Amino acid sequence: MTMKLKGLVALGVALTVQASFAEEVELSEDLTIHYETAGTGDTTILFVPGWAMSTEVFEKQLETFEGSTDYTFVTFDPRGQGESSKTAGGHFYQQHGRDLNAFIEALELDTIVLGGWSFGGNAVLSYVDQFGTERLKGFVMIDAAPKSTGADNTTEWVWYSHDDADGFEAFFTMGPLLYRDDMIAGFADWMLADTSAENIAWASAIAEKTNSTTMALLNAAGTFDDYTEDLTAMDGEIPLLYIVREEWGPVVSEWAAANTPNAMVSATMPSHLGFWEDPEGFNAELMTFLEGID
Template sequence: MPYAEIDSETKLYYEDKGEGQTVIFVHGVMMSSKFFHKQVPYFSEKYRTITLDLRGHGQSTKVEHGHTVSRYARDLKRFIEELNVKDVILVGWSMGAFVLWDYVNQFGSENIKALTIVDQSPSDYIWPGWEYGAFDFEAIKGVMQVIQEDQNGFNSEFIYGMFKQKPDPKEHEWILAEMNNLPASIESAIVFNQTAVDYRESVSNVDVPTLICFGTVGFFPIEAGEYIQQRIPGSKLVAFDNSSHLLFLEETDKFNRELDAFFSSL
């Protein structure tokens, strides 16, 4: 299995298929590269399609430290350097979008051709004057406790919120297995950090073509996507009316077509 060495303790698992323009898919918190299993066959016919597991997630090293969005962004930078790819298109879903924004904040967009943001508000926290988050203090406090006391139960229930339609048992089963592969200690650390980060002001640092895809039923209102679109010049927002958070699984054909059209237009 292919791994990229990030440091002496950390190796990131990845899959690399196809040839041409490089596209890297970055998953969300508690998830893994496996979530893009309906994208890889489609995009690898035309593009070099890379999926990776962030540190601690999926099949990557279960290293206990470094579980912050900013560290994940540095890992992504190191990963891109390790594979020696140029002018990449980055697709960030959920927390993966945070990783992309943090990457741009730290390193700029010199080696980035375009971004795709998938269903992520600029901040998960409901700050004063910011209603487009997912958690207030009481909610995140409760999440931290239940992850430590009943990780399986929390993860299992969390899955239903990611779908507009109730997933079939087999789909729920594999998703839960992927989520449970993340140690509870790591899960609670990164869930808290990604809830506390705030890119409302710095999202406007993005200066490359950007596609924004939002489900209209679920974690974030479409207004969060509109906020992003208004602050990234020339960006495009696409709504997925039959999806919650997992729009690339619920509306796969539309998702793949929209991204393909965007990539082809660059």
């Protein structure tokens, strides 16, 4: 629990009456981070949103941990995304890992179950690569991959194929620059199982807060990331949970069996945004994991 949260509890502030509260923390002269928290427990669940997304995607997890005295749920907008500073530089995941460390130190977080969703997985693995696992109690990959590019993204746990035969990499790198509105709508459609106009508008509005140059830089830089060794090194040392889309289940399960046999694998999410579309199912899997490591 952070000193700030402890102080609020000591003052008798009724944190349990609100689902979450939003704050800001200045990490440097050019970077102020927007974050949200819920709960007052000693174990911190810290989830990092993915490419062009914000704390809003974890709104249902914030609701779930309202009033918890076992866990404090924390999430934040990475630089350039959501309500955080739109910095001129730093749009690559090694820097996001450094930002994450600065955020953890600023809030004095400890005993952390660290999770990254989508390219947020790159950020949390970058953190582990640079700063280790001393503060971690558990580690969660939420429809994320340890390596961005491989020979075949249909048979490997990666996002893109080297030859980009499906155009997926080009869509997320050049799309924001050449046809931003169509790319954002297509991105929202891809993330959701329920592609109602309301849902598409909601996801698109979040992405709109990230400028096109930041989107392109993050995706282009992210394709070079390979944190396979960092993830495999945690097996048997830090409890691991991979919770992914149903369609990714066979590939992730095969990879886990060969590389991190102690990891818990759950391929139950109905979509890339499955934790938002099916919060009951996702939260049940998360709680099973948390109870197993307490």
